[in-house]
Amino acid sequence: MSDLQALLSVLVTVHGHLMADELPPDLVRRLLSRLTDHGPLPDGASAGEMNALLADLCQRMHWAMSEEYGDYPEPSPRRTTYYLDLPDEPDIVAACIARLTDLGGQVSEQSLERSVPSSRRHIAAAFPDLPPDPAHHARVPQLTALAHRYGGRYAGFGA
Numbered sequence: 001m002s003d004l005q006a007l008l009s010v011l012v013t014v015h016g017h018l019m020a021d022e023l024p025p026d027l028v029r030r031l032l033s034r035l036t037d038h039g040p041l042p043d044g045a046s047a048g049e050m051n052a053l054l055a056d057l058c059q060r061m062h063w064a065m066s067e068e069y070g071d072y073p074e075p076s077p078r079r080t081t082y083y084l085d086l087p088d089e090p091d092i093v094a095a096c097i098a099r100l101t102d103l104g105g106q107v108s109e110q111s112l113e114r115s116v117p118s119s120r121r122h123i124a125a126a127f128p129d130l131p132p133d134p135a136h137h138a139r140v141p142q143l144t145a146l147a148h149r150y151g152g153r154y155a156g157f158g159a
Contacts, residue, residue, distance in 0.1 A: 008061040015054040018047065021132035048130025052078050080136060081126045082143050083110070086152035088121050096150045100125040103142075122155070131157070 017023050028047050035041040035050055056075050063069045086093055100107045105125035129136040144154040
C-alpha cells in the first residue's frame with residue numbers, strides 16, 4: 001500500500017467515525033485543537049466543521065493519488081442534505097415542502113429509480129447543519145416528526 005493510500009485510509013476512517021459521532025470527546029477536542037492551532041480551521045470551529053474539512057481532505061488525497069482526476073477539488077458546500085419519503089399526494093408534498101422551507105431548508109424533489117411506479121415522493125432538504133454538531137442531532141428528530149406528520153418517513157442524510 002502506498003503512503004498516500006495509507007493516509008487516505010486513516011482520513012476516511014476518522015471522517016466516518018466522526019460523522020457517526022463515534023469518536024471519544026477527548027480525541028475530538030485534541031483534533032480540533034491541532035487543526036485550529038496548526039491547521040486550516042479557524043478558532044472556535046465545531047466538530048462538524050472539522051468533519052467537513054476531513055471530507056475535503058479525503059477528496060483531495062484521492063485527487064493526489066490519481067493522474068486523471070481533473071482540477072484540484074474545491075471545498076465541499078458546508079451543508080447536510082436530509083431526505084424524507086412522503087406519500088405521492090400533491091397537497092401533502094406541497095405542505096411539507098413549505099414547512100421545510102420555513103425551517104430554512106433548500107428543498108428539492110429527488111427521483112426514485114425504480115422499475116415499478118412508486119406511491120412515494122423523495123424530498124431532499126439541505127440545511128447548514130454539519131454532523132456531528134448539536135444542530136445536526138436536533139435536526140434529525142425534527143425532520144423525523146415532520147415526515148410522520150405528513151404520513152411519511154425520515155430517510156437519512158448525506159453530504
